[in-house]
Amino acid sequence: MRIEDWDAVLVLARQARLLGTIACRIRDRPDLAKQIPDRVWGHLTASINYSSHRLQMVRMELAALSAALPPELPVTLLKGAAYVVEGLPLAHGRMPNDVDLLVPRANLGIAEAALRDGGWEMENVDEYDQQYYRQWSHELPPMRIPGHALEVDLHHTIAPVTSRVRANDVALFSALVPVEGTRFRVLNRHDQIIHAAIHLFQDSELVGKLRDLVDVDALYRSSILDQQACDRLWKRAAQHGATTPLWYALNYSRSWLGTPVPADPPGIEPSWLARAMTGWLFRHVCPPRIFERGKTPSRVLVELAAQARYHWLRMPPALLVRHLGHKSMTAVRSIIR
Amino acid sequence: MNPPPRLAALEAKTISNALKAPGGLRIPYGACTVRVRAFVDGFADALRNVYGAFPFLTDDGFDDFHLVIDRGRGARRWVRPTARFLIDGVEPFEPFPRSNALPYFEWGVNWCFAQRFNQYVLLHAGVLALGDRAVVMAATPGSGKSTLAAGMMLSGFRLLSDEFGVLDPVSGDLLSMLKPVALKNESIEVIRALSDEAALGPIYRGTRKGDVSHLAPNANSVEQLGARARPVLVVFPRYRRGVGLELKPQLPEEAFARLAFNSFNYSLLGPVSFDALAVLAGRCQVYELTYGDLPKAIGCVRALLNSNGEGGGAREY
Numbered sequence: 001m002r003i004e005d006w007d008a009v010l011v012l013a014r015q016a017r018l019l020g021t022i023a024c025r026i027r028d029r030p031d032l033a034k035q036i037p038d039r040v041w042g043h044l045t046a047s048i049n050y051s052s053h054r055l056q057m058v059r060m061e062l063a064a065l066s067a068a069l070p071p072e073l074p075v076t077l078l079k080g081a082a083y084v085v086e087g088l089p090l091a092h093g094r095m096p097n098d099v100d101l102l103v104p105r106a107n108l109g110i111a112e113a114a115l116r117d118g119g120w121e122m123e124n125v126d127e128y129d130q131q132y133y134r135q136w137s138h139e140l141p142p143m144r145i146p147g148h149a150l151e152v153d154l155h156h157t158i159a160p161v162t163s164r165v166r167a168n169d170v171a172l173f174s175a176l177v178p179v180e181g182t183r184f185r186v187l188n189r190h191d192q193i194i195h196a197a198i199h200l201f202q203d204s205e206l207v208g209k210l211r212d213l214v215d216v217d218a219l220y221r222s223s224i225l226d227q228q229a230c231d232r233l234w235k236r237a238a239q240h241g242a243t244t245p246l247w248y249a250l251n252y253s254r255s256w257l258g259t260p261v262p263a264d265p266p267g268i269e270p271s272w273l274a275r276a277m278t279g280w281l282f283r284h285v286c287p288p289r290i291f292e293r294g295k296t297p298s299r300v301l302v303e304l305a306a307q308a309r310y311h312w313l314r315m316p317p318a319l320l321v322r323h324l325g326h327k328s329m330t331a332v333r334s335i336i337r
Numbered sequence: 338m339n340p341p342p343r344l345a346a347l348e349a350k351t352i353s354n355a356l357k358a359p360g361g362l363r364i365p366y367g368a369c370t371v372r373v374r375a376f377v378d379g380f381a382d383a384l385r386n387v388y389g390a391f392p393f394l395t396d397d398g399f400d401d402f403h404l405v406i407d408r409g410r411g412a413r414r415w416v417r418p419t420a421r422f423l424i425d426g427v428e429p430f431e432p433f434p435r436s437n438a439l440p441y442f443e444w445g446v447n448w449c450f451a452q453r454f455n456q457y458v459l460l461h462a463g464v465l466a467l468g469d470r471a472v473v474m475a476a477t478p479g480s481g482k483s484t485l486a487a488g489m490m491l492s493g494f495r496l497l498s499d500e501f502g503v504l505d506p507v508s509g510d511l512l513s514m515l516k517p518v519a520l521k522n523e524s525i526e527v528i529r530a531l532s533d534e535a536a537l538g539p540i541y542r543g544t545r546k547g548d549v550s551h552l553a554p555n556a557n558s559v560e561q562l563g564a565r566a567r568p569v570l571v572v573f574p575r576y577r578r579g580v581g582l583e584l585k586p587q588l589p590e591e592a593f594a595r596l597a598f599n600s601f602n603y604s605l606l607g608p609v610s611f612d613a614l615a616v617l618a619g620r621c622q623v624y625e626l627t628y629g630d631l632p633k634a635i636g637c638v639r640a641l642l643n644s645n646g647e648g649g650g651a652r653e654y
Contacts, residue, residue, distance in 0.1 A: 003398070003399040004397055004398060004399055006399060007399050007400060011403065011425050014425070015425060037399075039399055039401070040399070041456075042454075042456040042457075043401070043453075043456070045455075045456040046453060046454055046455040046456040047455075049455045049456065049605070049606055049609060050455050050605065052607065053604075053605045053606070053607065056607065290425055290426045291426040292374070292403070292405055292423070292426050293376075293405055293407055293423065293426070294407070294421075294423060294426060294428065295426075
């Protein structure tokens, strides 16, 4: 690679929040590392240093959480924080902005009260948003100790409660894995992959989410080693009603990242139309892309379409109308003021 | 091949065209290079003023930052016109008055550099050198650091930076981050009075730091952009109106704490910056310098830099 080619690679990797991951993977491969031009290496080193700092912030936040949450309360870590305490290679180079916790819905009140007692506060959430989070979402509004680098998101399940995909909470909570040397648990690896797939294809606007696909790839490669394991993964996804998001995640992971995923089981593929529409959006908005002088009008439209898809998947139509109605009234009011 | 012309030798129109072209204009700062495109009237003129000694570069190549100074949106293109600062197509700040594009550009470059260049220990310090022997002048804002740095550059020192002391934690060397020196309020007249060679840009009134005028880096400093320098002296300057020169030696542990306090990314870098600053504090002679008269302070730093050997009181950590 010529040094000029690195120019765009760094910009795109940074936008995709993958620069630290790429840097750590190159650092761990001396044969590659020695081919990197010095000036590029500088950027990679900077992202490795920054990531080390963020991961240290995660560990400090977890120490604070450990002390604040009642010892008898079972607490599960999701996503980045889970990969950090498990010491997965996937954690290297991450730059987390939040810590995601999962507790059974019945314990949500206790956990929230313990966090408030410990100094965590919700930031500027109005009454409607409070109600939105509490009734229709799978998490509470983000909380933070003033001055702390990271937010804490308290979840009670892994998919929005109003969406068509509803994780099987009984199955989910009965398969948790304790992490040695900590008070925390993590999802079992199958559920982690399924959660990553739900998070990406059911609970996001897809925009700039290449890193989530890289997570799916890394989790898959580290744990699904043969056809039997893959069959068990599909079975588990069926239990959670999440075969569709898993289908998209594994198919894109296979075709974009070369993940060694065997052929899909029959009858799982989404309809031709859904595949075409989701695929079109995903290919347009997921990979990082630079608009030097700001987004073009066509880009704005594509992102709006991705946003519409997100809302459509997340809420039944009646609730969606109500939610968008409220949000547009708020927007109008803020303009009039 | 001829060396590229200096910006000062070109017409503003040539620079303006380069800024609008797809490749933009490359500005080498030493530790990093910036590629900038600008679509704002007057910006080329402002650049030509305060980057006069910099080479005119429009070639391809690797750049650390890709910036655009664009016109405001909608009515703000014409009515009380604004400009916008973009890095990689993202706008991290609110739009600003178009007439202040240069100070915002300067501030924006600082912001990008401080956010992203965590491969180096970034000190809030002026760095100047005679040959390859460098002095690090670390201080909090308002202590007269920029004024002293500007005065030293105009007295024959090579300026590496007045804002970012860039320390390579691996080699222990200092790199240039050579930018126009932002002089504030009374400093502007002090520097104008000090030397006829002071090339000052226009005065921007009422910025967040008060009145600001930029002093262009001179040819001597620009020519040595790429050369690293070895830190041998650390000075904590403090301007006090009307006082005589006072020089107080500092212990390495005091120096360490003060350098850490004056570093942008000390806590972010953790062990990397701890080790690098311990080495720096150990190998340099360190003084607190209180001064009321600029030429005397410059003479004093010159004498210290010339006199001391390879970090006289060097201590291993």
